[in-house]
Amino acid sequence: MKKLIQPIVSLLIFTFxxxxxxxxxxxxxxxxxxKGWKIQKGDNPEWALPGYDASGWQSIDPHKTxxxxxxxxxxxxxxxxxxxxxxIPKELKDNAYFGDSLQISLGRVDDTEQTFLNGQLLxxxxxxxxxxxxxxxxxxxxxxxxxxxxxxxxxxxxxxxKWGKLNILAVRVHDHGGGGGITNPSPSVSMVDIKDxxxxxxxxxxxxxxxxxxxxxxxxxxGHHSEDFDGELTVRVTSNNDGSELYESTEQVIISAGxxxxxxxxxxxxxxxxxxxxxxxxxxxxxxxxxxxxGAPYILTPPAPDEPRINGPAIFGVRPGHPLxxxxxxxxxxxxxxxxxxxxxxxxxxxxxxxxxxxxxxKGEYNITLTAANALGEDSKIFTIRVGDTIQLTPxxxxxxxxxxGLTVSDEKVRSSARAMVESGLVNYGWSFMNIDDGWEADxxxxxxxxLSNEKFxxxxxxxxxxxxxxxxxxxxxxxxxxxxxxxxGSYKHEYTDARTWADWGIDYLKHDWCSYRxxxxxxxxxxxxxxxxIIMRNALDRVNRDIVxxxxxxxxxxxxxxxxxxxxxxxxxTYDIVDTWESLTNIGFSQYKHSSHARPGGFNxxxxxxxxxxxxxxDLHPTRLTADEQYTHVSLWCLLSAPLLLGNxxxxxxxxxxxxxxxxxxxEVNQDALCDQADRxxxxxxxxxxxxxxxxxxxxxxxxNMDEELREISIPLGALGLDETYRVRDLWRQQDxxxxxxRINASVYPHGVYLVRMWPEN
Ligand code: GAL
Numbered sequence: 092m093k094k095l096i097q098p099i100v101s102l103l104i105f106t107f108x109x110x111x112x113x114x115x116x117x118x119x120x121x122x123x124x125x126k127g128w129k130i131q132k133g134d135n136p137e138w139a140l141p142g143y144d145a146s147g148w149q150s151i152d153p154h155k156t157x158x159x160x161x162x163x164x165x166x167x168x169x170x171x172x173x174x175x176x177x178x179i180p181k182e183l184k185d186n187a188y189f190g191d192s193l194q195i196s197l198g199r200v201d202d203t204e205q206t207f208l209n210g211q212l213l214x215x216x217x218x219x220x221x222x223x224x225x226x227x228x229x230x231x232x233x234x235x236x237x238x239x240x241x242x243x244x245x246x247x248x249x250x251x252x253k254w255g256k257l258n259i260l261a262v263r264v265h266d267h268g269g270g271g272g273i274t275n276p277s278p279s280v281s282m283v284d285i286k287d288x289x290x291x292x293x294x295x296x297x298x299x300x301x302x303x304x305x306x307x308x309x310x311x312x313x314g315h316h317s318e319d320f321d322g323e324l325t326v327r328v329t330s331n332n333d334g335s336e337l338y339e340s341t342e343q344v345i346i347s348a349g350x351x352x353x354x355x356x357x358x359x360x361x362x363x364x365x366x367x368x369x370x371x372x373x374x375x376x377x378x379x380x381x382x383x384x385x386g387a388p389y390i391l392t393p394p395a396p397d398e399p400r401i402n403g404p405a406i407f408g409v410r411p412g413h414p415l416x417x418x419x420x421x422x423x424x425x426x427x428x429x430x431x432x433x434x435x436x437x438x439x440x441x442x443x444x445x446x447x448x449x450x451x452x453x454k455g456e457y458n459i460t461l462t463a464a465n466a467l468g469e470d471s472k473i474f475t476i477r478v479g480d481t482i483q484l485t486p487x488x489x490x491x492x493x494x495x496x497g498l499t500v501s502d503e504k505v506r507s508s509a510r511a512m513v514e515s516g517l518v519n520y521g522w523s524f525m526n527i528d529d530g531w532e533a534d535x536x537x538x539x540x541x542x543l544s545n546e547k548f549x550x551x552x553x554x555x556x557x558x559x560x561x562x563x564x565x566x567x568x569x570x571x572x573x574x575x576x577x578x579x580x581g582s583y584k585h586e587y588t589d590a591r592t593w594a595d596w597g598i599d600y601l602k603h604d605w606c607s608y609r610x611x612x613x614x615x616x617x618x619x620x621x622x623x624x625x626i627i628m629r630n631a632l633d634r635v636n637r638d639i640v641x642x643x644x645x646x647x648x649x650x651x652x653x654x655x656x657x658x659x660x661x662x663x664x665x666t667y668d669i670v671d672t673w674e675s676l677t678n679i680g681f682s683q684y685k686h687s688s689h690a691r692p693g694g695f696n697x698x699x700x701x702x703x704x705x706x707x708x709x710x711d712l713h714p715t716r717l718t719a720d721e722q723y724t725h726v727s728l729w730c731l732l733s734a735p736l737l738l739g740n741x742x743x744x745x746x747x748x749x750x751x752x753x754x755x756x757x758x759x760e761v762n763q764d765a766l767c768d769q770a771d772r773x774x775x776x777x778x779x780x781x782x783x784x785x786x787x788x789x790x791x792x793x794x795x796x797n798m799d800e801e802l803r804e805i806s807i808p809l810g811a812l813g814l815d816e817t818y819r820v821r822d823l824w825r826q827q828d829x830x831x832x833x834x835r836i837n838a839s840v841y842p843h844g845v846y847l848v849r850m851w852p853e854n
Contacts, residue, residue, distance in 0.1 A: 119186055120378050124260075124278035127175050128153050132163070134170035136227065139207035139261045145174045153278050156201060156270035156667070164271070166616045166648050168609050173262040173273055179280060181255045184247055187282035188377050189318075193252065194283050197241035198276045200264055201667070205230050206243060207261040208251045219243045223250055231265050232578065235497070235708065238670060240276070244283060267576070268609050269646030270667040275674060285377040288315040289346070293370055293383045297705075297714040297746060303359045305387055309370055310353050313346040320346045322374035328358050328387070331365035331720075331802050331841045344372065362389050365720055365841040386718025386843075388748035391824040392755045399423035399463035401472040402756045403521035404763040405787075408477045408484040408693065411454050413638045416599075418562035419445035420521040421463040421470070422756070432460045435476060446562050451478045481693035482638045483661040485763045487600065487735045489524025489564070491700050494669075494739025497708040498530035498577045501547040502554050511742035513561050520754050521763060524600055524640075525558050526566030526737065532579035540588050542569075542580060555597035566600030566640070567593055571624030572607030581607060583624075586631040594635035603628055605645035621649040622658050629659035642697065642735075652686035656694035662735050664697045671702040671715040673843060677798065680728045681780065683769070690733045690769035697735050701725065704740025704749045712741055720844030722752055723824060727794045727847040730762035731770035731784045757823045758847065761792040770794070773812050779805055779840075781812055790851040792823075797840035805846075806837045818850035 129148035137143055149161060157164035157171065164171070184190050195213070197206065205215040205227055214220050215230040217239045245252060252258070264272055289311060296308040313320050321343070328338040338358035346352050360366060366387045373380035403420035415438065419429055429445040435457040438449040445463065457476040462469055477484065490508055492500040509525045512518050533543035544551050558565040569589060570581030582589045582603075593601065603625065612620045625643055632639050643655055643663040655663030665686050666679045679698050686696040703722050705712040717725065729736055738753070766787040774781035778799040784792040791814070797803045809815065809832060820829040820836075824847055831853065838846040 120183065120284060121279050121281040122177055122179065122183070124175055124177060124280060125153065127177070128273070129174050130157065130161070130171055130272070132167065132169075132171050134172070134263065138172040138174065139212075139263070140210045141259045148174065151272070153198065153273040154275050155272075156274055157266075157272040158270055168266045168268050168271060168615060171264050171266070171272065173264065175260050176257055177260070177280065178257055179252065179254055183282055184254070188284055190247065190282065192244050192246055192283040193280065194242055194244045194287065195260065195280050196276075197262065197273055197278045199237065199239065199274050200241055200262070201237040201270050201272060201274055202267045203230050203233055203236045203265045204241065205263040206241070207263070209253060209259055210261075211251045213245075213251060214243050217241050217243075219245070227263070230263075231267070237668070238708065244287075268605050269648075284379065285320065285374055286379050286381045288318070289313055289320060289372065289381050291370060291372060291381050291383050293385055294713045294716050298387050300362055300388065300747060303361070304357050305360065305362075306355065306357050307368070307387075308353055308355045310351055311344065311346050311372060312351045313348055315348050317348050319348055320374055322372050324354060325369075325371045325373070326354075326356050327369045327371075328360070329367050329369075331367055331386075332839070337366065363391065364389055365844065367842075386720055388719040388746070390748055390751045391723070392751050393826055395422040395754065395756070397424045397465075398468040399427055399465050399470040400756065401461060401463050401470050402519065402759065404485040404765065405473065406475040406477060406484050406692075406765045408479065408482040409451065410480065410482060410638055411478050412450055412452050413636060414450050415448060415476070416559060416562070416564065417447040417476075418518065418523060419447065419461055419463065420519050420523075421445060422516065422519045422754070423463065423465050423470075424467065425465065427463050427465045430462045430464070434459060435478075438476070444562060451476065454478050483640045484692040485765060485767060486695050486733055487524050487640055487662065487737065488522045488759075488763070489526060489566070489736075490522065490738045490742060491524075491526040491528050491566070491602070492530075493528035494671075494700050494702060494706045494708060495712055495741045496530075496710075499710045500527055500530045502549060505554065506557060508742040509558050509561050509563055511745065512563060515742065515745050515750055517742070517750070517753060518562065520756060520759055522736075522738070522753070523562070524564045524566050524737065526568070526600055526602065528568045528602065529575045529577040529579060529604070531567070532569075532575070534580070536580065536585065540585055541592055542582070542585065542589050551596040559597060564599035565597060566602065567596075567598045568602045568604065570604045570606040570608060571628060572605070572609070572611055574607040576604055576606040582628065583608070583611065586628050587634065590628070590631035590635050590639070593639065594637040598637075598639060600640040600642065601628075601632070602642040602644050605648070615648060618649050618654070621645065621651070622654060625658045625660065633659075644697075652689040652696050656689070656691065661693055662695040662697040664699060666698055669699040669702055671706050671717055673717065673721050676702065676717065676721060676725055680725065680732070681772075681796075681798075683732050683734075684772040684782075687732075687769040687771050690767055692765065692767045695733055695735055695767070696769060698729070698732065700737040700739040701729065702739055703752060704738065704742075705744045706740050712744070715740070718843060719748065720841045723847075724796055724843060724845045726752055726758060727824075727845045728782070728796070730758055731782050731792055731794050733762060733764075733767050733769045733784070736762055755824060755826070757821070757826055757849070761786070761823070761847075761849070764792075774807065779803060779807075781807065783812065786849070788851075790849050791818075793836075793848050793850055795836070795838060795840055795846040795848075797842060797844055800842050802842060803840050804837075805840060806835050808835050809833075812836075814850070817853040819853055821849050823847045823849055
């Protein structure tokens with residue numbers, strides 16, 4: 092017996108000692124608020140009170156919008172309250188590195204929010220109220236609030252906190268439109284640690300590619316008011332092919348309180364492969380190292396030949412008697428001379444720049460042969476002008492100001508982007524719309540009810556002449572409601588006047604955004620109510636003597652893909668707004684299979700604008716947070732989906748990678764195919780998705796997407812994809828022929844990357 096007792100006693104002593112001298116580990120310092128949330132529709136100040144009994148409310152997952160999980164909230168916009176109870180143990184404080192402050196993180200909230208702790212207002216829209224007697228006031232109206240990560244940092248002795256006791260968090264949410272509620276990342280309560288004071292900004296500076304070298308700068312910012320940080324910064328680069336290490340450096344880095352340090356490093360590697368770049372800053376005694384990971388840009392596509400090559404769609408639609416402008420997109424060195432065989436009556440071709448202009452009165456199909464010639468050769472292409480009732484026969488390609496400039500868009504920014512569209516050569520691949528999003532409208536209409544542009548856009552006619560002079564097209568933005576989402580004037584009750592104004596200005600495209608129409612609509616779940624304002628604007632656009640591409644933006648309400656074309660839309664947003672993260676890209680892009688049957692020539696599902704290049708939604712931009720592979724995935728998927736390709740980046744800041752990404756003629760051909768089929772997801776297993784799009788020539792465009800964090804060797808039987816012939820296969824990003832596929836497709840696909848091919852049946 093004694094023999095048995097002794098080891099048990101020593102084990103107990105050992106366990107006691109271990110727990111007494113243990114330092115905090117990941118997980119000890121955090122209270123997860125992932126589970127236990129309740130929600131109630133409506134608005135009532137009593138719901139903030141600790142004594143209120145919310146047990147009868149519905150349960151809700153705080154990672155997804157309320158529309159996506161609760162039937163009673165489908166298409167719901169307006170007020171709702173969330174509540175959760177949790178205990179904050181005293182040990183949380185004792186175990187912490189600093190022990191002075193606690194943070195309550197809610198993730199994102201769509202759209203605006205006020206947060207109450209134990210009945211008292213804590214803050215709103217990410218602004219903490221230090222005055223603990225603050226009372227709820229106005230908290231709506233911030234159109235960007237949906238994108239803020241809500242985090243409230245409190246000193247540990249804040250009277251609103253109850254240590255060792257039950258705390259009640261109540262969140263009053265207002266959803267202005269589209270998705271609503273608390274969404275990712277996970278809500279939690281934790282002590283403020285080094286990682287919360289130390290910001291590692293790896294996105295402010297791009298990777299620069301110089302010869303065989305990658306040059307990269309990252310920034311470390313110490314946000315603590317008095318504490319200097321002394322730690323080790325490690326940078327590691329590994330190949331995504333075989334995990335081999337290409338580069339590693341470690342340096343001691345001291346960052347004084349309130350200071351920023353910059354760290355530049357260079358590694359050399361062939362720029363045709365995918366690499367993982369990791370940054371780790373570690374301080375002894377902190378719970379977590381600060382960690383970030385990125386993917387370095389690499390170029391898959393060979394440069395375009397110097398000989399002429401006519402890119403772009405094979406067909407273009409225009410209404411009879413309406414002005415036509417089509418710039419023949421052709422790559423190759425300049426000067427280039429454009430010509431054509433017989434042109435339809437009323438149309439002229441400018442041989443120096445390839446602008447087709449004029450108007451055709453008679454409906455019908457006009458097949459012409461276009462030719463582009465330069466010193467090295469020539470290229471010809473059969474091109475159809477279809478004069479009829481349907482326009483935008485292939486998805487629109489161009490640019491929109493929102494994802495870069497947000498409400499700070501101006502005439503000069505649109506002009507410089509337009510110049511860059513031409514000078515970068517993007518125009519030679521069919522990128523042509525220059526669309527002004529919200530923020531151009533003046534505060535008041537004229538006495539005759541006409542909408543004016545504000546001081547940032549001094550002369551819309553001059554701007555449109557300038558844009559058209561470059562062979563590009565000009566788009567504009569409005570709302571069917573009295574105000575736009577940014578709080579500018581909308582078109583409510585002025586639709587006919589506005590359509591006329593835009594036609595007079597020479598506008599070619601309108602994005603019509605629901606926004607404040609929610610205050611007008613009697614019931615947002617009724618189809619008729621959802622369609623009404625879009626039909627009114629359609630009728631107004633039909634009265635003007637100009638083709639204006641009509642883009643419906645109401646975030647997918649009422650299954651808009653099933654009726655967007657019926658109300659005369661050329662494209663319709665199927666989702667809430669995109670941001671430049673893998674999470675947003677996948678949530679939006681990879682859920683589009685639901686809408687695939689509704690795409691057609693002249694009518695496209697719109698999964699929102701693109702998030703490559705420098706983006707930012709305001710004056711301060713950063714290179715997209717997507718890795719290179721994620722960007723290849725993004726462009727491939729949007730092409731397979733026949734989605735509008737509207738760039739959201741600052742075009743005056745394009746690097747070689749981004750230009751290459753956006754000028755692969757074979758990839759863009761998938762998007763611009765005249766059949767306008769939208770790819771179906773035919774395979775979704777074990778983090779691999781396969782999407783197939785039928786092409787007009789009988790071939791298939793196929794994307795093999797790796798949703799995994801690791802390289803994946805895939806080998807999929809053709810039969811599992813519904814393919815049953817022998818196929819000639821071409822890798823579209825690398826523009827190279829592959830071995831014929833007879834029974835399986837084999838490929839290595841980078842993490843979050845894609846293998847995009849076109850397959851032609853052999854017989
Ligand atoms: C949102 C819309 C965005 C942008 C913004 C402008 O509703 O989804 O794409 O247009 O409004 O305020």
